[in-house]
Amino acid sequence: MANNLISTSTAATTFIVVLLSLLLAGKSQTFSTSLRRTAMPRGKQNLTHLHFFYHNVVGGPNATAIRVAEAPITNTSATGFGAVIMVDNLLTVGPEPNSTRVGRAQGMYASADLNNMSFMMVHNYVFDEERYNGSTLSILGRNPLNSPVREFPVIGGSGVFRFARGYAKARTYFLNATNRDAIVEYNIYVLHY
Structure with missing residues (x-):
């Protein structure tokens, strides 16, 4: 009978140890936590309109837009399909390159349409103008170059533009047909806290 009690006691202890091990092992480090809406920044959202000019310099020794990849058909495709x-x-206040600087557009665009001149845009607008210094806006969208006005979604931001959402409208202000340098006028409307 004593052996049965020891066996039962040992089995119960083993069961508890195994159960605790499973419970502890099943409790992993969490990488996310649900928060209440009250954890959001206080105050109402702001709607900000930004207006600036984007200088895409493709040619010459001071190029700021460089092809880094291409597909086997890029150079024979009518749209340059596959070029990255x-x-x-x-980014400047006015269309002249020497007008007041407000930041840089950093990222990439890629020819993503076999039949029409259209780029996939992935850009971060990094602002260094005093009020927005260090803040960014992120754009991801389709840029159909033959449209007089193109619209892209603002998908996020940082700094002043945390929790940003909105849209950007782009209009070609100047295009050099020979080397494809361009100046593009942007109007961005963004909601943020």
Whole structure:
């Protein structure tokens, strides 16, 4: 009978140890936590309108838009399909390159349409103008170049533009038909806290 009690006691202890091990092992480090809406920034959202010019310099020794990849058909495709261009383009208040600088557009665009001149845009607008210094807006969208006005979604931001959402409208202000340098006028409307 004593052996049965020891066996039962040992089995119960083993069961508890195994159960605790499973419970502890099943409790992993969490990487996310649900928060109440009250954890959001206080105050109402702001709607900000930004207006600036984007300088895409493709040619010459001071190029700010460089092709970094291409597909086997890129050079024979009517749309340059598959070309990937990295950019670090100047953003200014006016269309002249020497007008007041407000930041840089950093990211890439890629020819993503076999039949029409259209780029996939992935850009971060990094602002260094005093009020927005260090803040960014992120754009991801389709840029059909033959449209007089193109619209892209603002998908996020940082700094002043945390929790940003909105849209950007782009209009070609100047295009050099020979080397494809361009100046593009942007109007961005963004909601943020």
